[in-house]
Amino acid sequence: MKAIPMNRMFVLLLVASFSIISCTSPYADYANVEDDYSVIPIPDKLMSENGRFLVDDEVVIVAAEELSKEAGHLSEVLAGFASGMQPEVVVSPGFGKRPVMLLIDDGDTMKSGGYELIVKADAVVLIGADAKGVFYGIQTLRQLLDTSEAHTDLPSASIPAVTINDSPRFSYRGMHLDVARHFQPVSFVKRYIDLLAMHKFNTFHWHLTEDQGWRIEIKKYPELTEVGAWRNGTVVGKLPWTENDNKEYGGFYTQEEIKEIVAYAADRHITVIPEIEMPGHSSAAIAAYPELSCFPDKPTTPKLGILSEKSLEVQASGTPKVVFEEWGVTDDVYCAGKESTFEFLEGVLEEVIELFPSTYIHIGGDECPKGHWDICENCKLRMQQEGLADVHELQSYFITRMEKYLNKHGRQIIGWDEILEGGLAPNATVMSWRGVQGGIEAAKQGHNVIMTPGAPLYFDHYQADPAQEPDAICCLNTVESVYGYEPVPEELSGDASKYVLGAQGNVWTEYMKDGDYVEYMVLPRMAALSEVLWSRAEAKDFEDFKKRMPVLRNMYEQGGYTYAKHMFGEAVENEE
Numbered sequence: 239m240k241a242i243p244m245n246r247m248f249v250l251l252l253v254a255s256f257s258i259i260s261c262t263s264p265y266a267d268y269a270n271v272e273d274d275y276s277v278i279p280i281p282d283k284l285m286s287e288n289g290r291f292l293v294d295d296e297v298v299i300v301a302a303e304e305l306s307k308e309a310g311h312l313s314e315v316l317a318g319f320a321s322g323m324q325p326e327v328v329v330s331p332g333f334g335k336r337p338v339m340l341l342i343d344d345g346d347t348m349k350s351g352g353y354e355l356i357v358k359a360d361a362v363v364l365i366g367a368d369a370k371g372v373f374y375g376i377q378t379l380r381q382l383l384d385t386s387e388a389h390t391d392l393p394s395a396s397i398p399a400v401t402i403n404d405s406p407r408f409s410y411r412g413m414h415l416d417v418a419r420h421f422q423p424v425s426f427v428k429r430y431i432d433l434l435a436m437h438k439f440n441t442f443h444w445h446l447t448e449d450q451g452w453r454i455e456i457k458k459y460p461e462l463t464e465v466g467a468w469r470n471g472t473v474v475g476k477l478p479w480t481e482n483d484n485k486e487y488g489g490f491y492t493q494e495e496i497k498e499i500v501a502y503a504a505d506r507h508i509t510v511i512p513e514i515e516m517p518g519h520s521s522a523a524i525a526a527y528p529e530l531s532c533f534p535d536k537p538t539t540p541k542l543g544i545l546s547e548k549s550l551e552v553q554a555s556g557t558p559k560v561v562f563e564e565w566g567v568t569d570d571v572y573c574a575g576k577e578s579t580f581e582f583l584e585g586v587l588e589e590v591i592e593l594f595p596s597t598y599i600h601i602g603g604d605e606c607p608k609g610h611w612d613i614c615e616n617c618k619l620r621m622q623q624e625g626l627a628d629v630h631e632l633q634s635y636f637i638t639r640m641e642k643y644l645n646k647h648g649r650q651i652i653g654w655d656e657i658l659e660g661g662l663a664p665n666a667t668v669m670s671w672r673g674v675q676g677g678i679e680a681a682k683q684g685h686n687v688i689m690t691p692g693a694p695l696y697f698d699h700y701q702a703d704p705a706q707e708p709d710a711i712c713c714l715n716t717v718e719s720v721y722g723y724e725p726v727p728e729e730l731s732g733d734a735s736k737y738v739l740g741a742q743g744n745v746w747t748e749y750m751k752d753g754d755y756v757e758y759m760v761l762p763r764m765a766a767l768s769e770v771l772w773s774r775a776e777a778k779d780f781e782d783f784k785k786r787m788p789v790l791r792n793m794y795e796q797g798g799y800t801y802a803k804h805m806f807g808e809a810v811e812n813e814e
Contacts, residue, residue, distance in 0.1 A: 263359035265290045265392070274398040276786040277381050278765055279438060279772035281404035289359040289399035290392065291336070293319060293383065299327045301340040307505055308372045309340055315380050318796075319395040338362040340372050351440070352405030355379065357397050367405070370507045374438050378402060381789050408725065410688055410740030411771040412441035412511075413764065415756070418448030418522075419565070419747045421489035426753040428502050433760070435506040436793065437768035442503055443600060443742060445513045446491075449521040449562035453490045454512070454593075458585045461526035463490040469522075469561040471546025476709060476749075479543035479564060486548070488561075496593045504595075511598045511652065512590055516583060517572040517636050518606030524570055525559045530582060532573040532614035540564045565748045569607045574636045575616025584643050591647055598667065599644055603637055604654035634660030641666060652688070655680070671696075671744070678729050681737035689741040694719040695767070697760050698746040702804045708758070709749040717805050721766040721780050743767045754800040761801035765790050 268290045275286050293316050301309035309327040316338075317324045325338070339362065348354070348367030353375035356363045364379065366372030382397050389396060413434050415422070422430075427444075434442055446454045452466035468488035473479040491499070503510045520530070521538060528534040537558035538549075545553075549560040562568050572579050590599060608629040611617040617632060626632050634657075641651045641663040652667045655676025662668070667686040670677030677687040692699070694715040700707050701716055725741040743764060750756045769783060784805060794801045 263289070265292065265396070266359040268359075268392075268399075270398040273788075274384065275382070275400065276789040277378055277402075278783070278786050278790055279769035280777050280782075280786070281378065281402045282774065282777075283401075283403040285401045287358075287399035287401070289357075290389075290396040291357050291359055291362055291399070292392065293395040293397065294393070296336050297325045298335040298337055299325050299340065300337045301327060302342075305340045305342070305369060305372055308369055308376060311373065311505075312338065312340070312376050312379070315376065316383070316395075319383050336360050339364065341365045342369065342372065343367055349405040350409075353378075353402075355400065355402040355404075357382070357400045359399060362397065370440070371405075373435075373507050374404070374406075375402075377436060377438055378404065380436075381793070406438070406440075406772045407774060408738075408740030408771045410441055410742070411439045411768070412443055412688065412690075412740065412742030413439050413760070413767075414443040414445060414690075414742055414744040416445040416448070416745060416747045417453050418445055418451045420751050421451065421453060421487075422747075422753060422756070423489075424491070424495050424499060426756075427499050429753065430756070431499070431503050431506060431508055432797075433757075433764065433799070434508055436790075437764055438772050439764075439768065440508055441742070442508050442510045443513060443744075444510055445515075445600075445746075447513070447515045447519070447522065449519050449568050450565070451488055451490075451561060452522040452526065454496065454514075454590070455490060455492045456586050456589050457493070458589065459527065459582070462523060462586075464526070466522040466526040466561060469546075469563050470548040470552070471563050473540075473543035473564040477542065482544050482546045482563060484546045484548065493589070493593060500594060509596050510594060511596050511600050512594050513600035513602060514583075514586060514590060515602035516640065517574060517633065518567065518604065519602060520572050521559075521562045521568045521570045524572075525561045527582065528559045529576075530572055530579055531559070531570055532575070532610040532617065533570075534559070536570070538562065538568070538570060541566065541568070567605050567607060569609050571606055571608075571610060572636075573614060573616055574611055574632050575614055575618070575620040580639060583640060587640075587643065587647075591644075591649060597650055598652050599649050600652045600669075601637065601640055601644075602654060603633070603657040604671070605656065606633060608633070628660075630660035632660070633657075634663070637666070638663040667739070669742070674727050677738065678727055681730050681734045685737060687738050689725045689738060690744055692744075694723055695741060696744050696746070697763050698744070698748070698750070701759070701763060701802055708755065710759070711746065711748065715763070717763055717766050717802075718780055720763045721770065721778070721783060723767075723770055724775060725770065740771055741767070757800040758802055761794060761799060762787060762790065762805060763802075 266289045299309045313325045343365050350367055351370045352367040353371040354365045355375050364375040452462045456462050467490040471482040471484045474481045474483050500510050524531045537553050538560045543564035611629045621632055637657050652669055655668050655670045668680035669688045669690055671690050673691050677689050681687045698711045699713040699715040700710045726735050726738050
């Protein structure tokens, strides 16, 4: 017979004792109702029972030192529901106290991130496979926790008796945020991370560089933020643009702020993956260091819009390169023929690696116009020297070379599915955004894949009738379409399906000028995606999901979040 680990033995004895001690609680036989068990994402197994655990000044959190951060987080959660109460955190319950016990399963019987939650009238036990599992269990506990406003016959906030066994379906559960088009302050980035934690996401993809702005301090190259972080104006409205607002716009994160955000996310078991775009979407860096371009003396010119008055003045005075001021793609990209380009990017990545402990570094690789490479003498020479057939193979050379640098430093690259063109770098992970075909192709080649197709996982798309919505890029991605998405395509059968690590919702901010706008575009679509990525596919039911959504809606209201109300059948009141 297999020996039962000490933690598990202790818990079994503790649970057995509940049947004896719970009879002393006046709420041991309290009859709960179905709505008391609304949890998103839906757990693997949930068994409801009679009884409620009161959250009052008799509650104490019991946790070992290795779970001190999780215990502190739970204390803050409980305090938020019981005014004036801040549960203490101890290593043993103490006489007369009702414990909420946080444990790690030493028997390794659960999947990483999994947890078991047992709630009785006199105690709560939360056992995680690891600290992540404990944290996710706390998010479930937070949703179960109701106030006396809902149960007016109870003297304080309470939790319904229940046993839950749960674990995540996918190892990669991501949300993205573009801060390059429109910059967001540190306070909002943390608020966004809080939303990810609430919905049990574990990855924050932070898009930090673009044509329209460079947002990360690189000490070796100060001009990146002194010049590249600021554009002299921005086109107004949607295509076709006819005017520029002529307002300087920008901002960037210092390295200390980056460290602060990375640590903040880590405390919530969220990995931050930075994106440093290359070889395209790089004109902000080129404005700071024109020699990175194939043609340093060629002026930055808009394709459809108009340049700001200041940029025209700057160019007239002999500075041809400026930060791009319209949305979309520009032909001015990093020169693949110059050795100095690679020296520059290695210098940037050297500092990025120090700031971000993530295994992955996202290098973009998407939407790179190759017209300049076609006529650049340096690029032609590079292709000749390396035996490259065309500019597509030149992009593959570029990506593979940067991958080798990152691999040498113990990191892996992620790139958008264009990195498949010309041959995929050996160890690359593909983020499939132009539909799912790129992901299918990469998985069949034995490469890891993260699914993020524009339909339905781009949250910068409209979520209802465009005539009644704030500006968005295009198209229509409703909450229901997000909920109905299946990350593993039918074409990937057998072993190939294991290469799909998960999926991600993307938030590009051309039209999202502030945090309220971002929140409106992601909520509640983020909730739908959380259930897609966490819960078993066969457990999904959109009608049932809608019935459970009020629990998250209450949390959005309590947190002061701006959210879309279409699925609740309410008129939309949202200002741009």
